[in-house]
Amino acid sequence: MLTLTIASHFPDWRTKARALLRAQISPSEVLWQAPGQASLFDSPIDSPSPIPPPKCSPPQIPRDFLTIAQTISHHASPDRWALLYQTLWRLTHGREKNLLKIPSDPTIARLHKMRKDLSRDIHKMHAFVRFKKTGEDPATDREQFMAWFEPDHHIMPLTARFFQKRFTGMDWTIFTPTGSATWDGKNLHLGPGVEKVEVPEEELDALWRGYYKSIFNPARLKTKAMQAEMPKKYWKNLPEADLIESLIAESQSRVQEMHQAPLQPPTSGGQNPYLKHLHELTSSEEKLNEPSDPSGGPSAQPQH
Amino acid sequence: MELQKKLEILADAAKYDASCASSGATRKDSTSGSGIGSTGGTGICHSYAPDGRCISLLKVLLTNRCLYDCHYCINRRSSNVQRAAFAPAEVVKLTLDFYKRNYIEGLFLSSGIIRNADHTMEMVIEVARSLREDHDFRGYIHLKTIPEASVALIEKAGQLADRISINIELPSEESLKKFAPEKSLKRTRQAMGKIRHRVENAKQVRREKSPAAKKSSESKFATGQSTQIIVGADASTDQTFLKRSTDLYSNFKLKRVYYSAFSPIPHPSAILPLQAPPLIREHRLYQADWLMRFYGFQATEIVSNDLPNLDLDLDPKLSWALRNRHLFPIDLNRADKLLLYRIPGLGIRNADRILKIRRFTAIRITDLIRLRVSLKKILPFIITPDHHPNTRELDHDNLRARFAPKPKQLELKLTT
Numbered sequence: 104m105l106t107l108t109i110a111s112h113f114p115d116w117r118t119k120a121r122a123l124l125r126a127q128i129s130p131s132e133v134l135w136q137a138p139g140q141a142s143l144f145d146s147p148i149d150s151p152s153p154i155p156p157p158k159c160s161p162p163q164i165p166r167d168f169l170t171i172a173q174t175i176s177h178h179a180s181p182d183r184w185a186l187l188y189q190t191l192w193r194l195t196h197g198r199e200k201n202l203l204k205i206p207s208d209p210t211i212a213r214l215h216k217m218r219k220d221l222s223r224d225i226h227k228m229h230a231f232v233r234f235k236k237t238g239e240d241p242a243t244d245r246e247q248f249m250a251w252f253e254p255d256h257h258i259m260p261l262t263a264r265f266f267q268k269r270f271t272g273m274d275w276t277i278f279t280p281t282g283s284a285t286w287d288g289k290n291l292h293l294g295p296g297v298e299k300v301e302v303p304e305e306e307l308d309a310l311w312r313g314y315y316k317s318i319f320n321p322a323r324l325k326t327k328a329m330q331a332e333m334p335k336k337y338w339k340n341l342p343e344a345d346l347i348e349s350l351i352a353e354s355q356s357r358v359q360e361m362h363q364a365p366l367q368p369p370t371s372g373g374q375n376p377y378l379k380h381l382h383e384l385t386s387s388e389e390k391l392n393e394p395s396d397p398s399g400g401p402s403a404q405p406q407h
Numbered sequence: 408m409e410l411q412k413k414l415e416i417l418a419d420a421a422k423y424d425a426s427c428a429s430s431g432a433t434r435k436d437s438t439s440g441s442g443i444g445s446t447g448g449t450g451i452c453h454s455y456a457p458d459g460r461c462i463s464l465l466k467v468l469l470t471n472r473c474l475y476d477c478h479y480c481i482n483r484r485s486s487n488v489q490r491a492a493f494a495p496a497e498v499v500k501l502t503l504d505f506y507k508r509n510y511i512e513g514l515f516l517s518s519g520i521i522r523n524a525d526h527t528m529e530m531v532i533e534v535a536r537s538l539r540e541d542h543d544f545r546g547y548i549h550l551k552t553i554p555e556a557s558v559a560l561i562e563k564a565g566q567l568a569d570r571i572s573i574n575i576e577l578p579s580e581e582s583l584k585k586f587a588p589e590k591s592l593k594r595t596r597q598a599m600g601k602i603r604h605r606v607e608n609a610k611q612v613r614r615e616k617s618p619a620a621k622k623s624s625e626s627k628f629a630t631g632q633s634t635q636i637i638v639g640a641d642a643s644t645d646q647t648f649l650k651r652s653t654d655l656y657s658n659f660k661l662k663r664v665y666y667s668a669f670s671p672i673p674h675p676s677a678i679l680p681l682q683a684p685p686l687i688r689e690h691r692l693y694q695a696d697w698l699m700r701f702y703g704f705q706a707t708e709i710v711s712n713d714l715p716n717l718d719l720d721l722d723p724k725l726s727w728a729l730r731n732r733h734l735f736p737i738d739l740n741r742a743d744k745l746l747l748y749r750i751p752g753l754g755i756r757n758a759d760r761i762l763k764i765r766r767f768t769a770i771r772i773t774d775l776i777r778l779r780v781s782l783k784k785i786l787p788f789i790i791t792p793d794h795h796p797n798t799r800e801l802d803h804d805n806l807r808a809r810f811a812p813k814p815k816q817l818e819l820k821l822t823t
């Protein structure tokens with residue numbers, strides 16, 4: 104049994120996987136482990152093994168596989184490297200050339216599921232990252248921001264470009280437990296993750312919370328729909344989320360108040376010249392349309 | 408008045424507009440710019456309120472002062488609601504500040520009608536102009552336009568915005584006369600017609616013309632228009648709503664018609680007393696709308712003079728299928744695409760998958776299970792090599808009862 108540690112991300116795995124293919128080591132003979140895992144047990148079995156020398160020429164690897172593998176490499180599942188090597192083995196030494204085109208194969212189904220997990224995670228990161236302003240750079244006059252976000256997977260490198268293209272005009276750093284990204288107007292720098300960053304409170308949070316409170320309509324409570332799209336695990340980093348409970352609690356009495364409120368009679372517009380003008384327009388339109396056409400005039404006929 | 412209070416009043420005033428889309432804009436970003444913002448691809452919902460609605464844009468009115476007296480509206484002139492008005496610069500700053508924190512995709516700006524249509528439009532346009540020109544803002548902007556505003560102002564709004572919209576509010580001239588006496592269906596349709604023309608013209612220039620023409624103002628215009636209709640405020644039937652939607656989609660190529668269940672508001676009008684919002688009806692109308700836009704259904708198949716309202720218990724496709732049982736069962740391995748789209752329980756995505764899979768292998772029940780199709784719903788209506796429904800079952804009176812929600816038992820009150 105070979106034990107391999109993947110230190111950096113995808114390129115490291117790719118190099119090792121290629122060497123394993125050439126040495127004709129089957130997936131069942133390899134144990135893939137994350138860095139740090141070895142020192143945890145500190146036994147000689149877990150220390151990285153050297154890959155034996157090549158026995159065959161490098162096999163052809165389909166481009167489609169490399170694309171999907173590169174994406175999957177960001178998934179947090181500990182068996183992702185093993186899964187990818189199994190697939191690679193079957194595509195090459197296993198001679199299952201069309202494997203990727205068979206979504207009902209359990210391994211391929213698993214890879215597709217992982218890819219879906221990643222795209223949802225990326226979408227939610229685009230949505231729920233919250234920047235806080237930390238200051239301004241006196242040299243460049245650029246505003247500076249930071250954010251702390253906890254994605255399910257190692258997706259900082261997959262999302263950084265989106266933030267760069269959108270927030271080009273400001274300096275920012277996003278920290279996640281598995282990676283960070285910094286933009287200074289010229290360079291995008293990807294760095295390691297951090298355990299936890301405290302983000303400062305901002306005065307602007309109060310405005311945003313006021314907005315959130317006011318845009319909510321208490322007469323149409325649908326908390327399940329809310330939670331399906333914004334699961335609770337995201338709430339702790341959203342400045343508006345701690346309002347949710349009280350908004351739900353108060354909604355019923357707020358609606359009751361509306362129903363009990365006195366009905367207000369209509370008012371005439373007084374002598375307002377613009378209203379007079381509008382009413383004249385309408386009545387001349389009505390005269391034109393007689394006998395009245397409920398569909399709104401002759402142009403209501405579909406145009407071809 | 409302090410900004411916080413203004414924001415709360417003017418967001419509260421804007422929340423009855425259901426539109427929240429931030430998708431469908433031309434792809435743009437800030438790479439070559441001096442500011443911030445990007446659009447394109449699918450929209451992003453940055454938060455959700457407990458009403459289940461997505462919060463994607465800063466949705467506010469410039470002011471909730473209004474000359475009009477639309478009785479479904481909290482901002483009508485006869486309402487006692489507290490009034491406020493933003494200065495354009497305040498909305499610009501709020502939009503940018505919120506955007507920089509990644510709270511929003513952009514701005515949805517509307518306004519009560521003050522002084523006249525043109526004056527109001529000018530104020531709304533000034534906000535968008537400043538965002539685009541003074542700050543090089545490239546995020547999403549949706550501007551509400553007023554049918555009576557001059558052509559030049561609608562042109563300007565369309566050049567600055569990704570989407571523009573005019574709310575039709577009620578489906579017939581008759582209802583507008585009663586509940587929104589200052590509005591006119593005819594004028595709204597005229598304005599929509601002009602906007603349609605301009606949207607298509609700009610699209611064509613972007614697609615076909617020279618690089619110079621592509622940079623000209625001719626190529627710059629919102630990529631679409633949408634509208635909103637309030638459901639349950641007037642006595643209109645679903646037939647009236649779906650006919651109106653057909654009119655709007657076919658004559659004006661609207662991107663979306665939003666159906667908004669008439670919701671209780673503070674300070675209700677004597678002309679239009681409050682009820683509980685008809686949320687299921689709103690949902691059924693959206694389903695019917697989907698059938699018309701994506702599944703090839705005509706409004707006349709979904710509702711008729713004999714059945715002018717949608718069945719609240721069953722989705723409109725299932726309800727249609729039960730009325731047209733002679734067309735079923737349908738052979739999943741032979742039927743063409745449009746016929747597959749008509750099978751209850753089969754959405755467009757799965758129908759398209761079935762078309763692909765059956766080129767290689769016959770579709771069986773196990774395939775449907777893998778595609779996560781609801782067997783309970785689909786089985787009476789289809790044929791596969793391993794499933795022939797009992798045709799008597801399809802003729803059976805009880806078929807509807809199988810799908811309809813169980814009648815609720817009257818609760819016995821034990822307490823006194």
